[in-house]
Amino acid sequence: MGVTDSLQTDDEVSNRQYMIFAQGDVNFKSGWIFTVGGSFNNNSVKFTRLSLLPPLSQSRIFENKLAPRIAILKKILKEVSLYASAARGFSTPTVAELLKSSGTIGNNLQPEDGIDYEIGARGALFNDKLYFDINAFFFHLNNTIVQRIDTNGVSFSINAGSTKQHGLETFVSYQLVDHPNQFFSNTKIWVSHSWHDFHYNSFKQVNTDYSGKLLPSVPQNTVVAGLDIFTRPGLYANITYTYCDAIPLNDANTDFASSYNLLGARAGYRKMIGSGLRIEIFAGVDNLFNTKYSLGNDINAAAGRYYNAAPGINYYAGISIDFLSH
Numbered sequence: 001m002g003v004t005d006s007l008q009t010d011d012e013v014s015n016r017q018y019m020i021f022a023q024g025d026v027n028f029k030s031g032w033i034f035t036v037g038g039s040f041n042n043n044s045v046k047f048t049r050l051s052l053l054p055p056l057s058q059s060r061i062f063e064n065k066l067a068p069r070i071a072i073l074k075k076i077l078k079e080v081s082l083y084a085s086a087a088r089g090f091s092t093p094t095v096a097e098l099l100k101s102s103g104t105i106g107n108n109l110q111p112e113d114g115i116d117y118e119i120g121a122r123g124a125l126f127n128d129k130l131y132f133d134i135n136a137f138f139f140h141l142n143n144t145i146v147q148r149i150d151t152n153g154v155s156f157s158i159n160a161g162s163t164k165q166h167g168l169e170t171f172v173s174y175q176l177v178d179h180p181n182q183f184f185s186n187t188k189i190w191v192s193h194s195w196h197d198f199h200y201n202s203f204k205q206v207n208t209d210y211s212g213k214l215l216p217s218v219p220q221n222t223v224v225a226g227l228d229i230f231t232r233p234g235l236y237a238n239i240t241y242t243y244c245d246a247i248p249l250n251d252a253n254t255d256f257a258s259s260y261n262l263l264g265a266r267a268g269y270r271k272m273i274g275s276g277l278r279i280e281i282f283a284g285v286d287n288l289f290n291t292k293y294s295l296g297n298d299i300n301a302a303a304g305r306y307y308n309a310a311p312g313i314n315y316y317a318g319i320s321i322d323f324l325s326h
Contacts, residue, residue, distance in 0.1 A: 007051060012048040017041070020040045022038060024037070040066055041062075041067065042062070043064070058105040060105060060109075068087070068088055071084070080121070081121065081122055084118065085117070086118075088114070089113070089116070091112040112159075113143055114141040120135035132171065138164075140164055140165075141162055145158070146160045161203030166197045167194065168195045169192075169194045170193045181232065182232065183233070184232075185231055186228075186230040189225075213253050215248070216300060217299045224242050224243075226241065238265065238266045243260075247297060249297055250300050257297055260293035262291060263288040263289055264285060268280055269281050280321075285313065285316075286315075289313075292309075
């Protein structure tokens with residue numbers, strides 16, 4: 001039985017952005033590929049509070065510097081390449097970050113800027129049966145935007161500190177079976193691993209120094225692996241395993257969400273009927289171990305209210321019908 005109250009605020013926000021981007025590639029017969037690119041970004045925000053008489057208008061214009069990128073790739077074999085790249089980028093503050101809870105715009109807030117270095121290798125071996133992709137990155141972020149609350153309870157954002165985000169990401173797959181005319185027509189195993197070493201490089205909030213602490217919400221190790229089996233008649237099965245490391249839940253790293261293991265499986269049957277109809281019947285199970293874990297944690301939540309219960313073991317089934325046009 002709620003009753004509509006008077007209008008509290010009436011705001012008009014105009015957000016304009018444009019980007020100019022150019023890139024050039026040079027290919028050599030020796031297998032070298034050089035790429036050079038860059039972009040220029042401009043962003044302006046005008047905020048008008050119409051509920052005030054007369055209306056109050058405020059604006060900010062962000063003119064970002066040139067964001068360059070350079071990359072080098074070398075084909076060492078026909079299907080194997082090594083590469084390296086360096087890039088600089090910007091992230092303009094959002095309207096929510098610009099606007100203080102008091103209704104004024106933070107005039108000193110600047111875009112986040114960072115530089116990223118990457119090296120890696122990707123390719124296929126053994127007649128394309130073994131595929132791999134390995135990437136190492138070194139990302140440094142400056143002018144990190146964080147939220148503050150003053151003594152009057154007004155929340156606002158400032159540029160405070162920097163972060164170092166280093167990592168290694170790997171994907172490997174191997175095709176065990178590739179015989180289209182046999183009963184087991186295709187079988188593949190694969191594994192993906194991410195190692196992330198994300199830290200605050202320098203970060204102070206009021207009188208507390210979080211420099212060197214782990215970035216909240218980022219597990220250090222994540223592994224996802226699977227087995228995919230397909231048959232000529234249309235039967236198939238997919239098995240997927242997931243491991244996630246403990247996750248820091250606050251800036252001080254005093255609380256962590258526990259690590260967890262998940263196992264899921266799906267089986268089905270696909271059938272073409274004529275040339276224009278494909279039907280699929282499938283069923284599966286998620287969280288076969290009935291693991292108790294938290295998913296979608298609330299980072300830096302007050303009074304330690306970080307956790308959100310994830311589903312236990314659960315089942316699903318379905319039918320999919322596709323009409324294919326030619």
